[in-house]
Amino acid sequence: MSGIYIHIPFCKQACTYCDFHFSTSLKGREAVLNAMHREVETRSGEISNPIGTIYLGGGTPSLLQPEEVAAFIVQAKQHFSVEPNAEVTLEANPDDITPDRLAAWKELGITRISLGTQSFREDRLKWMGRAHDAGQALHSIDLIAKAGFASWTIDLIYGLPQMTLAEWDEQLTIALDHGMPHLSAYCLTVEPRTALAHQVAKGISTMPADDDQSAQFDRLMERMETAGFDHYEISNFGRPGHHSRHNSAYWEGVPYLGIGPSAHSFDGRRRRWNVANNARYAAAFATAERYWEEEVLTPAQRTNEALLTGLRTSAGAVIVRLEIDALARNSSVVDKYVSSGHLLLRDGRLVLTKAGRHFADRIAAELFVTEDDRGDHA
Numbered sequence: 001m002s003g004i005y006i007h008i009p010f011c012k013q014a015c016t017y018c019d020f021h022f023s024t025s026l027k028g029r030e031a032v033l034n035a036m037h038r039e040v041e042t043r044s045g046e047i048s049n050p051i052g053t054i055y056l057g058g059g060t061p062s063l064l065q066p067e068e069v070a071a072f073i074v075q076a077k078q079h080f081s082v083e084p085n086a087e088v089t090l091e092a093n094p095d096d097i098t099p100d101r102l103a104a105w106k107e108l109g110i111t112r113i114s115l116g117t118q119s120f121r122e123d124r125l126k127w128m129g130r131a132h133d134a135g136q137a138l139h140s141i142d143l144i145a146k147a148g149f150a151s152w153t154i155d156l157i158y159g160l161p162q163m164t165l166a167e168w169d170e171q172l173t174i175a176l177d178h179g180m181p182h183l184s185a186y187c188l189t190v191e192p193r194t195a196l197a198h199q200v201a202k203g204i205s206t207m208p209a210d211d212d213q214s215a216q217f218d219r220l221m222e223r224m225e226t227a228g229f230d231h232y233e234i235s236n237f238g239r240p241g242h243h244s245r246h247n248s249a250y251w252e253g254v255p256y257l258g259i260g261p262s263a264h265s266f267d268g269r270r271r272r273w274n275v276a277n278n279a280r281y282a283a284a285f286a287t288a289e290r291y292w293e294e295e296v297l298t299p300a301q302r303t304n305e306a307l308l309t310g311l312r313t314s315a316g317a318v319i320v321r322l323e324i325d326a327l328a329r330n331s332s333v334v335d336k337y338v339s340s341g342h343l344l345l346r347d348g349r350l351v352l353t354k355a356g357r358h359f360a361d362r363i364a365a366e367l368f369v370t371e372d373d374r375g376d377h378a
């Protein structure tokens with residue numbers, strides 16, 4: 001199975017913390033969408049496997065008219081062998097949700113809505129620079145719950161400045177009371193060149209202590225487990241049958257094709273990324289210029305990517321895939337984290353414990369191998 005990711009690079013306004021590629025100017029929108037359709041056409045030979053998932057992300061795909069969304073789905077079905085029961089996800093923001101829109105998306109084959117809720121509090125949404133208010137956050141969830149999609153999910157952010165455990169608990173209670181079958185919960189991080197980075201540098205915003213963010217992550221795990229959700233990836237919780245197939249495939253290293261400005265693709269060996277600039281991306285199709293860069297991953301890089309993504313999942317990182325000899329050279333790191341209760345060896349996989357999930361990236365980085373570690377296997 002393979003997947004297709006379609007990046008819609010437009011947003012109504014810039015959120016304070018966001019470092020994704022998007023433009024708040026709709027100038028050139030038609031040229032960018034046309035170029036994206038050209039990209040689908042020209043790259044249709046790159047994947048022959050059946051397509052199990054299509055993911056429209058961004059940016060804000062719900063800014064598109066339903067017929068513009070439909071055009072991508074129809075085109076994907078024309079050019080690829082899309083499985084009849086493929087998961088088709090659309091990221092949407094609460095201010096774009098109406099009963100008519102939901103009905104139209106369902107009609108054209110969207111099976112899963114991913115809603116950018118982020119918070120149910122007015123003050124937090126304003127601080128984040130979101131385009132929706134708390135009323136829209138709640139109302140949109142109620143509309144989605146009734147719309148009959150195979151699955152849906154909401155995003156929440158914790159670890160916000162001055163956020164207390166009580167506030168986070170209240171957010172989770174509101175979410176759980178609204179019956180979502182899946183939650184993606186992200187700890188706020190300061191990404192370079194964002195408005196948040198500027199605010200923190202100027203002392204306008206102060207990030208919470210690591211201990212506060214950790215306590216909120218513990219509370220998140222506890223509440224979601226009690227409510228019957230599988231914690232199947234560090235930031236993702238799903239009821240059985242509602243795990244994201246698209247993201248799960250990505251974490252397992254399944255090939256995917258990324259369409260649109262800034263989109264990444266991976267074919268198992270080669271990673272490619274499109275230019276993160278709408279005008280340059282669109283112009284490249286007129287002038288036949290190259291609009292992407294690529295690198296062929298070395299065996300050590302492939303091992304390290306598998307570690308980084310696999311360790312974040314409840315299934316763990318598959319040791320065979322990680323070149324067991326290479327990891328054997330790092331056995332002291334494995335032993336250290338097994339003894340400290342952060343890591344388990346289970347059925348040929350390295351799996352983080354609850355305590356270990358707080359340090360997923362750090363543990364993965366310590367386990368990283370080099371080409372030299374791989375010896376004759378390189």
Ligand code: SF4
Nearest residue numbers: 011014015018058059
């Ligand atoms: S709507 Fe999403 S993609 Fe757009 S700026 Fe906000 S967080 Fe980033």
